[in-house]
Amino acid sequence: MLDEVEYAELSAVLVACLESIQLERKARGVALERIDVRAHHEPARRLHEELTGVAIVDAGELRHHRDSLLGPDCGRCGRALRSPSARSCAECGAEFPGTTESAASPESQS
Ligand SMILES: [Zn+2]
Numbered sequence: 600m601l602d603e604v605e606y607a608e609l610s611a612v613l614v615a616c617l618e619s620i621q622l623e624r625k626a627r628g629v630a631l632e633r634i635d636v637r638a639h640h641e642p643a644r645r646l647h648e649e650l651t652g653v654a655i656v657d658a659g660e661l662r663h664h665r666d667s668l669l670g671p672d673c674g675r676c677g678r679a680l681r682s683p684s685a686r687s688c689a690e691c692g693a694e695f696p697g698t699t700e701s702a703a704s705p706e707s708q709s
Contacts, residue, residue: 647664673690
């Protein structure tokens with residue numbers, strides 16, 4: 600998983616990858632299907648591997664490896680919930696009804 604600083608770095612590289620794909624499409628006048636998308640994502644893939652030690656092949660997957668996409672740790676098993684608004688734990692099945700609503704701040708007097 601990437602922290603926000605690492606993700607920002609990876610995100611910038613991913614944008615550059617998409618731009619290089621668009622440039623090649625424009626230059627060659629071909630459809631996306633004719634482009635070696637994986638080759639264009641190589642810099643992002645390499646950076647991800649440098650930062651995490653984990654090799655990822657699918658470019659779309661690179662975009663999901665970000666800490667802030669996860670929720671708080673499960674009160675039962677301690678694993679991070681799948682999203683900040685998750686109401687149950689995908690690991691152990693523990694349920695957290697009203698996680699998002701009850702987290703709302705109480706009304707303050709002014
Ligand atoms: Zn759990």
